[in-house]
Amino acid sequence: MADVFDERVAAWRADLGRGVGKVWPELAADEREVLADRLVSHAREGYDARPDDLRALDAKRLTEPDWFQRSDMLGYAAYADRFGETLSGVGDHASYLRDLGVTYLHLMPLLTTRPAPNDGGYAVVDYRTVRPDLGDTDDLRALTTTLRDHGISLCLDLVLNHVAREHPWAEAARAGDRDKRGYFHVHADRVMPDAYEATLPEVFPDFAPGNFTWDDDLDGWVWTTFHDYQWDLDWSNPDVVCEFAEIICHLANLGVEVLRLDAIAFLWKRLGTACQNQPEVHELTRLLRTVVRMACPAVLFKAEAIVGPADLPPYLGVGEHAGRVSDLAYHNGLMVQLWSMLATWEVSLASGALQALPQPPSTTSWLTYARCHDDIGWAIDDTDAWRAGLEGAAHRRFLSDWYAGTHPGSWARGLVFQDNPAAGDRRISGSLASLAGLEAGDPGAIARILLIHAVMLGFGGLPVLWMGDELGLLNDVGWADDPAHAGDNRWVHRPRMPWRHGEPDVPAEREQITEGLKQLARTRAGLPHLHAAHPTEIWDPRDPGVLLVVRRAPEGPLLMAANVTDEERWVTDDVLHWLDLHTPGLYDALGAAVPKLHDGAVRLAPYQVAWLHHRSGTGTG
Numbered sequence: 001m002a003d004v005f006d007e008r009v010a011a012w013r014a015d016l017g018r019g020v021g022k023v024w025p026e027l028a029a030d031e032r033e034v035l036a037d038r039l040v041s042h043a044r045e046g047y048d049a050r051p052d053d054l055r056a057l058d059a060k061r062l063t064e065p066d067w068f069q070r071s072d073m074l075g076y077a078a079y080a081d082r083f084g085e086t087l088s089g090v091g092d093h094a095s096y097l098r099d100l101g102v103t104y105l106h107l108m109p110l111l112t113t114r115p116a117p118n119d120g121g122y123a124v125v126d127y128r129t130v131r132p133d134l135g136d137t138d139d140l141r142a143l144t145t146t147l148r149d150h151g152i153s154l155c156l157d158l159v160l161n162h163v164a165r166e167h168p169w170a171e172a173a174r175a176g177d178r179d180k181r182g183y184f185h186v187h188a189d190r191v192m193p194d195a196y197e198a199t200l201p202e203v204f205p206d207f208a209p210g211n212f213t214w215d216d217d218l219d220g221w222v223w224t225t226f227h228d229y230q231w232d233l234d235w236s237n238p239d240v241v242c243e244f245a246e247i248i249c250h251l252a253n254l255g256v257e258v259l260r261l262d263a264i265a266f267l268w269k270r271l272g273t274a275c276q277n278q279p280e281v282h283e284l285t286r287l288l289r290t291v292v293r294m295a296c297p298a299v300l301f302k303a304e305a306i307v308g309p310a311d312l313p314p315y316l317g318v319g320e321h322a323g324r325v326s327d328l329a330y331h332n333g334l335m336v337q338l339w340s341m342l343a344t345w346e347v348s349l350a351s352g353a354l355q356a357l358p359q360p361p362s363t364t365s366w367l368t369y370a371r372c373h374d375d376i377g378w379a380i381d382d383t384d385a386w387r388a389g390l391e392g393a394a395h396r397r398f399l400s401d402w403y404a405g406t407h408p409g410s411w412a413r414g415l416v417f418q419d420n421p422a423a424g425d426r427r428i429s430g431s432l433a434s435l436a437g438l439e440a441g442d443p444g445a446i447a448r449i450l451l452i453h454a455v456m457l458g459f460g461g462l463p464v465l466w467m468g469d470e471l472g473l474l475n476d477v478g479w480a481d482d483p484a485h486a487g488d489n490r491w492v493h494r495p496r497m498p499w500r501h502g503e504p505d506v507p508a509e510r511e512q513i514t515e516g517l518k519q520l521a522r523t524r525a526g527l528p529h530l531h532a533a534h535p536t537e538i539w540d541p542r543d544p545g546v547l548l549v550v551r552r553a554p555e556g557p558l559l560m561a562a563n564v565t566d567e568e569r570w571v572t573d574d575v576l577h578w579l580d581l582h583t584p585g586l587y588d589a590l591g592a593a594v595p596k597l598h599d600g601a602v603r604l605a606p607y608q609v610a611w612l613h614h615r616s617g618t619g620t621g
């Protein structure tokens with residue numbers, strides 16, 4: 001009798017065969033079948049080893065596949081050690097997260113890494129064990145169970161573009177193992193590296209210039225997009241793909257529900273290109289996602305592709321990949337535009353840029369965020385800027401100066417990260433509160449912090465808070481004290497949670513910020529309009545300082561109007577009219593009030609965000 005696994009194979013095996021053919025067109029038909037069968041057998045092993053409670057979760061998720069799109073989902077991202085010291089310590093704070101409204105927790109890399117420096121954990125030496133200072137595999141399994149009992153799904157990084165130079169594959173390659181050397185991109189001389197470099201950007205020009213590193217043991221140049229100790233894997237090698245199919249099943253069977261595909265854009269290298277966003281990246285994602293559908297269908301993929309707006313949509317699937325690649329993807333564009341709007345008091349650039357993005361497939365979701373553990377790179381498209389009457393490079397320069405706090409009048413207190421004058425790239429580190437003006441004591445700071453979150457939560461998608469932002473934590477003044485961190489100022493916005501009194505100083509405004517966020521999350525949870533499956537429409541601004549975002553839902557439209565200025569602004573009557581948001585019944589869910597109309601328009605106080613919808617006669621919003 002066919003078991004559940006066989007049924008899944010019957011449904012998905014052809015998709016694997018198709019993908020293998022796309023990635024390795026040079027393989028003969030029978031070789032392709034062998035490779036597809038290898039992937040099925042990894043899935044079978046994963047399925048066989050899957051604990052009963054997780055099989056039950058698979059069944060549950062398959063009956064409600066939109067679970068992660070619902071408006072009561074709220075994410076939180078943190079370093080395990082900085083949040084809870086250990087994995088069991090994180091579990092001890094599950095109620096704290098629940099109380100905030102959190103249903104999804106992304107813990108930063110916690111698998112065994114090389115000793116520092118290790119890029120905050122992104123240099124893995126063993127995908128099957130946990131960093132010893134955090135606990136062990138049993139602790140990880142216990143944590144996923146505790147979190148699930150609290151209604152929280154755990155997301156972990158799958159660092160798949162590279163491994164540490166000390167990973168056993170790299171060790172073996174260095175010891176002369178030909179097979180394992182084939183897991184990496186190694187070149188005996190500079191001919192190919194130089195040819196690639198001609199079109200490659202640099203990710204960390206300050207502390208890791210170039211994309212190749214000479215290694216004496218290898219007697220060759222190895223591809224290292226990030227640091228010299230992070231060796232890029234050669235994903236054109238089917239063995240690498242199979243290794244990760246196994247790793248994915250292993251993590252899934254510990255109860256991990258979402259895998260963050262770290263630096264996914266860089267997976268495939270092609271001469272003469274920037275070696276990012278190549279079509280094979282999406283084919284490979286789809287192959288691995290199909291393995292997951294067979295072995296552990298409760299698991300989701302989240303694409304970490306911090307790329308320009310034109311390259312972003314394929315990560316959620318366009319054309320034949322729709323609904324077949326990642327389920328979630330960071331909305332880097334919204335993040336950048338949020339900060340751009342606040343610095344300029346203007347929404348036309350943001351509106352145009354956001355309008356240019358196609359709707360993602362209705363089974364997927366953007367992940368909306370304002371800060372994360374990384375720097376902010378000013379991914380403003382030149383055409384979008386031009387349409388808004390701006391010059392791209394000049395605007396990016398302005399944003400760097402504004403958020404570094406060097407532009408006259410700036411209330412931001414960020415640090416410049418990776419200044420690359422040749423490329424015109426000057427990124428910014430800093431905590432959300434410090435970038436929003438709280439450190440400088442600007443009177444608009446709290447309102448700005450709440451606005452940022454209101455837009456994140458009202459946009460549609462899965463909003464994810466960055467650890468400490470719910471307390472308004474400022475830049476960590478001691479970020480460089482740890483010698484392993486001193487060269488990387490992203491640690492300025494990775495402070496420890498101040499559970500213990502006085503460590504670090506929590507701003508006096510903490511209460512206001514935390515309560516404001518909780519209220520936002522509660523309000524959002526009650527609004528079905530914010531389910532991620534509904535399309536998000538960005539309307540042309542009427543008032544140049546008010547961003548207009550419309551969510552079309554069966555319950556009726558919801559209009560988010562965000563005043564990004566510190567002046568009184570308006571939502572004009574034509575907008576309300578077009579959306580049929582008439583009185584009586586017009587309601588602002590955020591203000592929990594019926595807005596008073598002035599000549600038919602809704603007044604917005606400085607930095608006010610309104611979530612306007614039509615409340616039916618039953619009175620429940």
Ligand code: GLC
Pocket residue numbers: 119120122159226262263304373374
């Ligand atoms: C991702 C991570 C970043 C890390 C890089 C290399 O972009 O977010 O922190 O440096 O990948 O793994």
